[in-house]
Amino acid sequence: MSEVAFDGVTKRFGDVTAVDQLTLSIRDGEFMVLLGPSGCGKTTALRMVAGLETVTEGTLRIGDRVVNDVEAKDRDVAMVFQSYALYPHVTVAKNIESPLVARRFDTGDGSPRKLTSAERAERVTEAAAALGLTDLLGRKPAALSGGQRQRVALARAMVARPAAFLMDEPLSNLDAKLRAQTRIELVELHERLATTFVYVTHDQVEAMTMADRIAVLSDGRLQQVGPPQAVYDRPHNLFVARFIGSPPMNTVPGTVVRSEGATSVRLGGQSIEVEGLAAEPLADGTEVIIGVRPEDLVVDAAGQVEAEVRAVEWLGHERLVVCDLAGHQITIRQAAGDDPVATGDVLPLTADPAKVHLFDPDTTERLN
Amino acid sequence: MATDLHQARWKKGAWYAGLGALALLVLFPVYMTIVRALSQPRAYVQAGQPPWPVHPEWDVFTRAFTDGDLGRKFLVSAVVTVCIVGGQLITATLAAYAFTFLQFPFRRLLFFVFMATLMLPIEVTLIPNVQTIRSLGWLNSYPGLITPFLATAFGTFLLRQGFRGIPRDLLDASQLDGFGHLAFLRRVAIPVTRPVVASFGVIAFLTAWNQYTWPRAVVTEGRWETIQIGLRTVATQTIDRNNVGFAAALLAALPILLLLIFLQRQLVRGLTTGAVKG
Numbered sequence A: 001m002s003e004v005a006f007d008g009v010t011k012r013f014g015d016v017t018a019v020d021q022l023t024l025s026i027r028d029g030e031f032m033v034l035l036g037p038s039g040c041g042k043t044t045a046l047r048m049v050a051g052l053e054t055v056t057e058g059t060l061r062i063g064d065r066v067v068n069d070v071e072a073k074d075r076d077v078a079m080v081f082q083s084y085a086l087y088p089h090v091t092v093a094k095n096i097e098s099p100l101v102a103r104r105f106d107t108g109d110g111s112p113r114k115l116t117s118a119e120r121a122e123r124v125t126e127a128a129a130a131l132g133l134t135d136l137l138g139r140k141p142a143a144l145s146g147g148q149r150q151r152v153a154l155a156r157a158m159v160a161r162p163a164a165f166l167m168d169e170p171l172s173n174l175d176a177k178l179r180a181q182t183r184i185e186l187v188e189l190h191e192r193l194a195t196t197f198v199y200v201t202h203d204q205v206e207a208m209t210m211a212d213r214i215a216v217l218s219d220g221r222l223q224q225v226g227p228p229q230a231v232y233d234r235p236h237n238l239f240v241a242r243f244i245g246s247p248p249m250n251t252v253p254g255t256v257v258r259s260e261g262a263t264s265v266r267l268g269g270q271s272i273e274v275e276g277l278a279a280e281p282l283a284d285g286t287e288v289i290i291g292v293r294p295e296d297l298v299v300d301a302a303g304q305v306e307a308e309v310r311a312v313e314w315l316g317h318e319r320l321v322v323c324d325l326a327g328h329q330i331t332i333r334q335a336a337g338d339d340p341v342a343t344g345d346v347l348p349l350t351a352d353p354a355k356v357h358l359f360d361p362d363t364t365e366r367l368n
Numbered sequence B: 001m002a003t004d005l006h007q008a009r010w011k012k013g014a015w016y017a018g019l020g021a022l023a024l025l026v027l028f029p030v031y032m033t034i035v036r037a038l039s040q041p042r043a044y045v046q047a048g049q050p051p052w053p054v055h056p057e058w059d060v061f062t063r064a065f066t067d068g069d070l071g072r073k074f075l076v077s078a079v080v081t082v083c084i085v086g087g088q089l090i091t092a093t094l095a096a097y098a099f100t101f102l103q104f105p106f107r108r109l110l111f112f113v114f115m116a117t118l119m120l121p122i123e124v125t126l127i128p129n130v131q132t133i134r135s136l137g138w139l140n141s142y143p144g145l146i147t148p149f150l151a152t153a154f155g156t157f158l159l160r161q162g163f164r165g166i167p168r169d170l171l172d173a174s175q176l177d178g179f180g181h182l183a184f185l186r187r188v189a190i191p192v193t194r195p196v197v198a199s200f201g202v203i204a205f206l207t208a209w210n211q212y213t214w215p216r217a218v219v220t221e222g223r224w225e226t227i228q229i230g231l232r233t234v235a236t237q238t239i240d241r242n243n244v245g246f247a248a249a250l251l252a253a254l255p256i257l258l259l260l261i262f263l264q265r266q267l268v269r270g271l272t273t274g275a276v277k278g
């Protein structure tokens, strides 16, 4: 049970800044997902929490302790590695037991001590039962399926009853079906344990489905933190807007037009309304990037802009219509039952003004 | 399908025939040593040196012990070999571990320099080393026979290759579990690379047991002769008794034979796979 707090944490490897001035507070019991593309520093951030990398600058707290100089074993965290890192030469039972062998645990009387072998066996049995591994305790990791190995790694993390679970892409070695199922199991496990989870992934579906809050990272910098829906609905900058959502948000450059009574954004001879724009301090002629998610673009006879259909992709339950809008490629997501469209059609499009996002082309920050 | 299987069987047969021929070639000198050990020397020469024993004398093996004082020489060899193998296993494991898992300044350079010693044949270092040992007063002693071989570039290299196959995550996991480097070495690195460690142990044993140049250089008293030096003394005694020399040679090879038989499987695995599956 612990809060994990980064305060201005930086990690450099020689010239490479892997994590840059990260300030992020993960609440006690929260399921926090660190999300970002490959190389953005997610793993490094997680490894600093685990005590496997030193902190170059800033302070890192777990609970009310600054842990910059605390050894990994004394941090009371458990890590699930992407490779699972099971010891190949010993049984599942020994693997699960390994965090209990050398460390000291507070068993309630205030003075930490090593567990007796009976206590260890009891905890192993319990963790194995919780993850359905009871029948596999005598096997070696090589004799397990990918999913079973993954659960052994989880059991090994659970057994020490840590204050925080750290997971580095734990699902990436599973096939799609097992991954979907394990996502649900992880959420259940989180609820059952009521412990802080810090979960690293580059997969936005994992982030959206499991997180209490998502922290989006790019190039070692924190871009945005918030609940999945908030990050999806109000991305703070272009990076987040384009990274989250599949297919990604359509982004097209435009110009703000202010005239008596109406303020809108002009794109290539057409214009689109944006809610609340009149109230924004944006001067007439300001260059912006306008963003609309594929599902927020609606074909409507009264549409403000027109786009020509280039291709239609059928996905069974829905279709993606790729169009050309004033020389920019955009995607529209439609339900399978919507009126059919064909290549070459010109579609009048409209969007709920509340669902139109504006970004500054220079700073890439959100404007509305 | 059927022809494929047929071909495979032919191929296999050819392999076995080839390997069998090689085995015969390798075993022939061993067989001839047995023949010579069992034959009465003069009768054997008179019979025209046939490839089978002439006038077998079965007591040659006990005579090898009494005539050549082989007991003492076996003891010296055994002590020297066990100490060298044990010492090399310890130093090579620790050095290989450091070169694989620890970060320290000039790591690559140091490793390179260390490996470069592999290039030096014993003849190059022999004279300075003998002088060192003499100045230490270690001629005719166990320290003199053992000390120069307590570190090994070859063993370090071999074990490092094995350790490099261990995923880094295992070290991290072990650290989170509260184990230090020595515990990781003992609990994970060595067990996981056991075939490599075992093959290195066998090779070290073989090399140490069969040493000749170094013991010749630092031993001047019969009491400190190792078995390989002792063989020379036995063999050069008289032509009349050269069967005793052959018998002693067979006895000297016996420990290695036993070791190979016991560790055969480990050895093959170590030399063929080497790396660890993740």
Ligand SMILES: Nc1ncnc2c1ncn2[C@@H]1O[C@H](COP(=O)(O)OP(=O)(O)OP(=O)(O)O)[C@@H](O)[C@H]1O
Pocket (backbone or CB within 6 Å): A013, A016, A017, A018, A036, A037, A038, A039, A040, A041, A042, A043, A044, A045, A202
């Ligand atoms: N030990 C190291 N030495 C030098 N550079 C490193 C080291 N570890 C990571 N880096 C660099 O730091 C940056 C962040 O790496 P990190 O592993 O944290 O990325 P990641 O977000 O986990 O990526 P991925 O999704 O590919 O796992 C990368 O540029 C990487 O090359």
Ligand SMILES: [Mg+2]
Pocket (backbone or CB within 6 Å): A042, A043, A044, A168
């Ligand atoms: Mg990573």
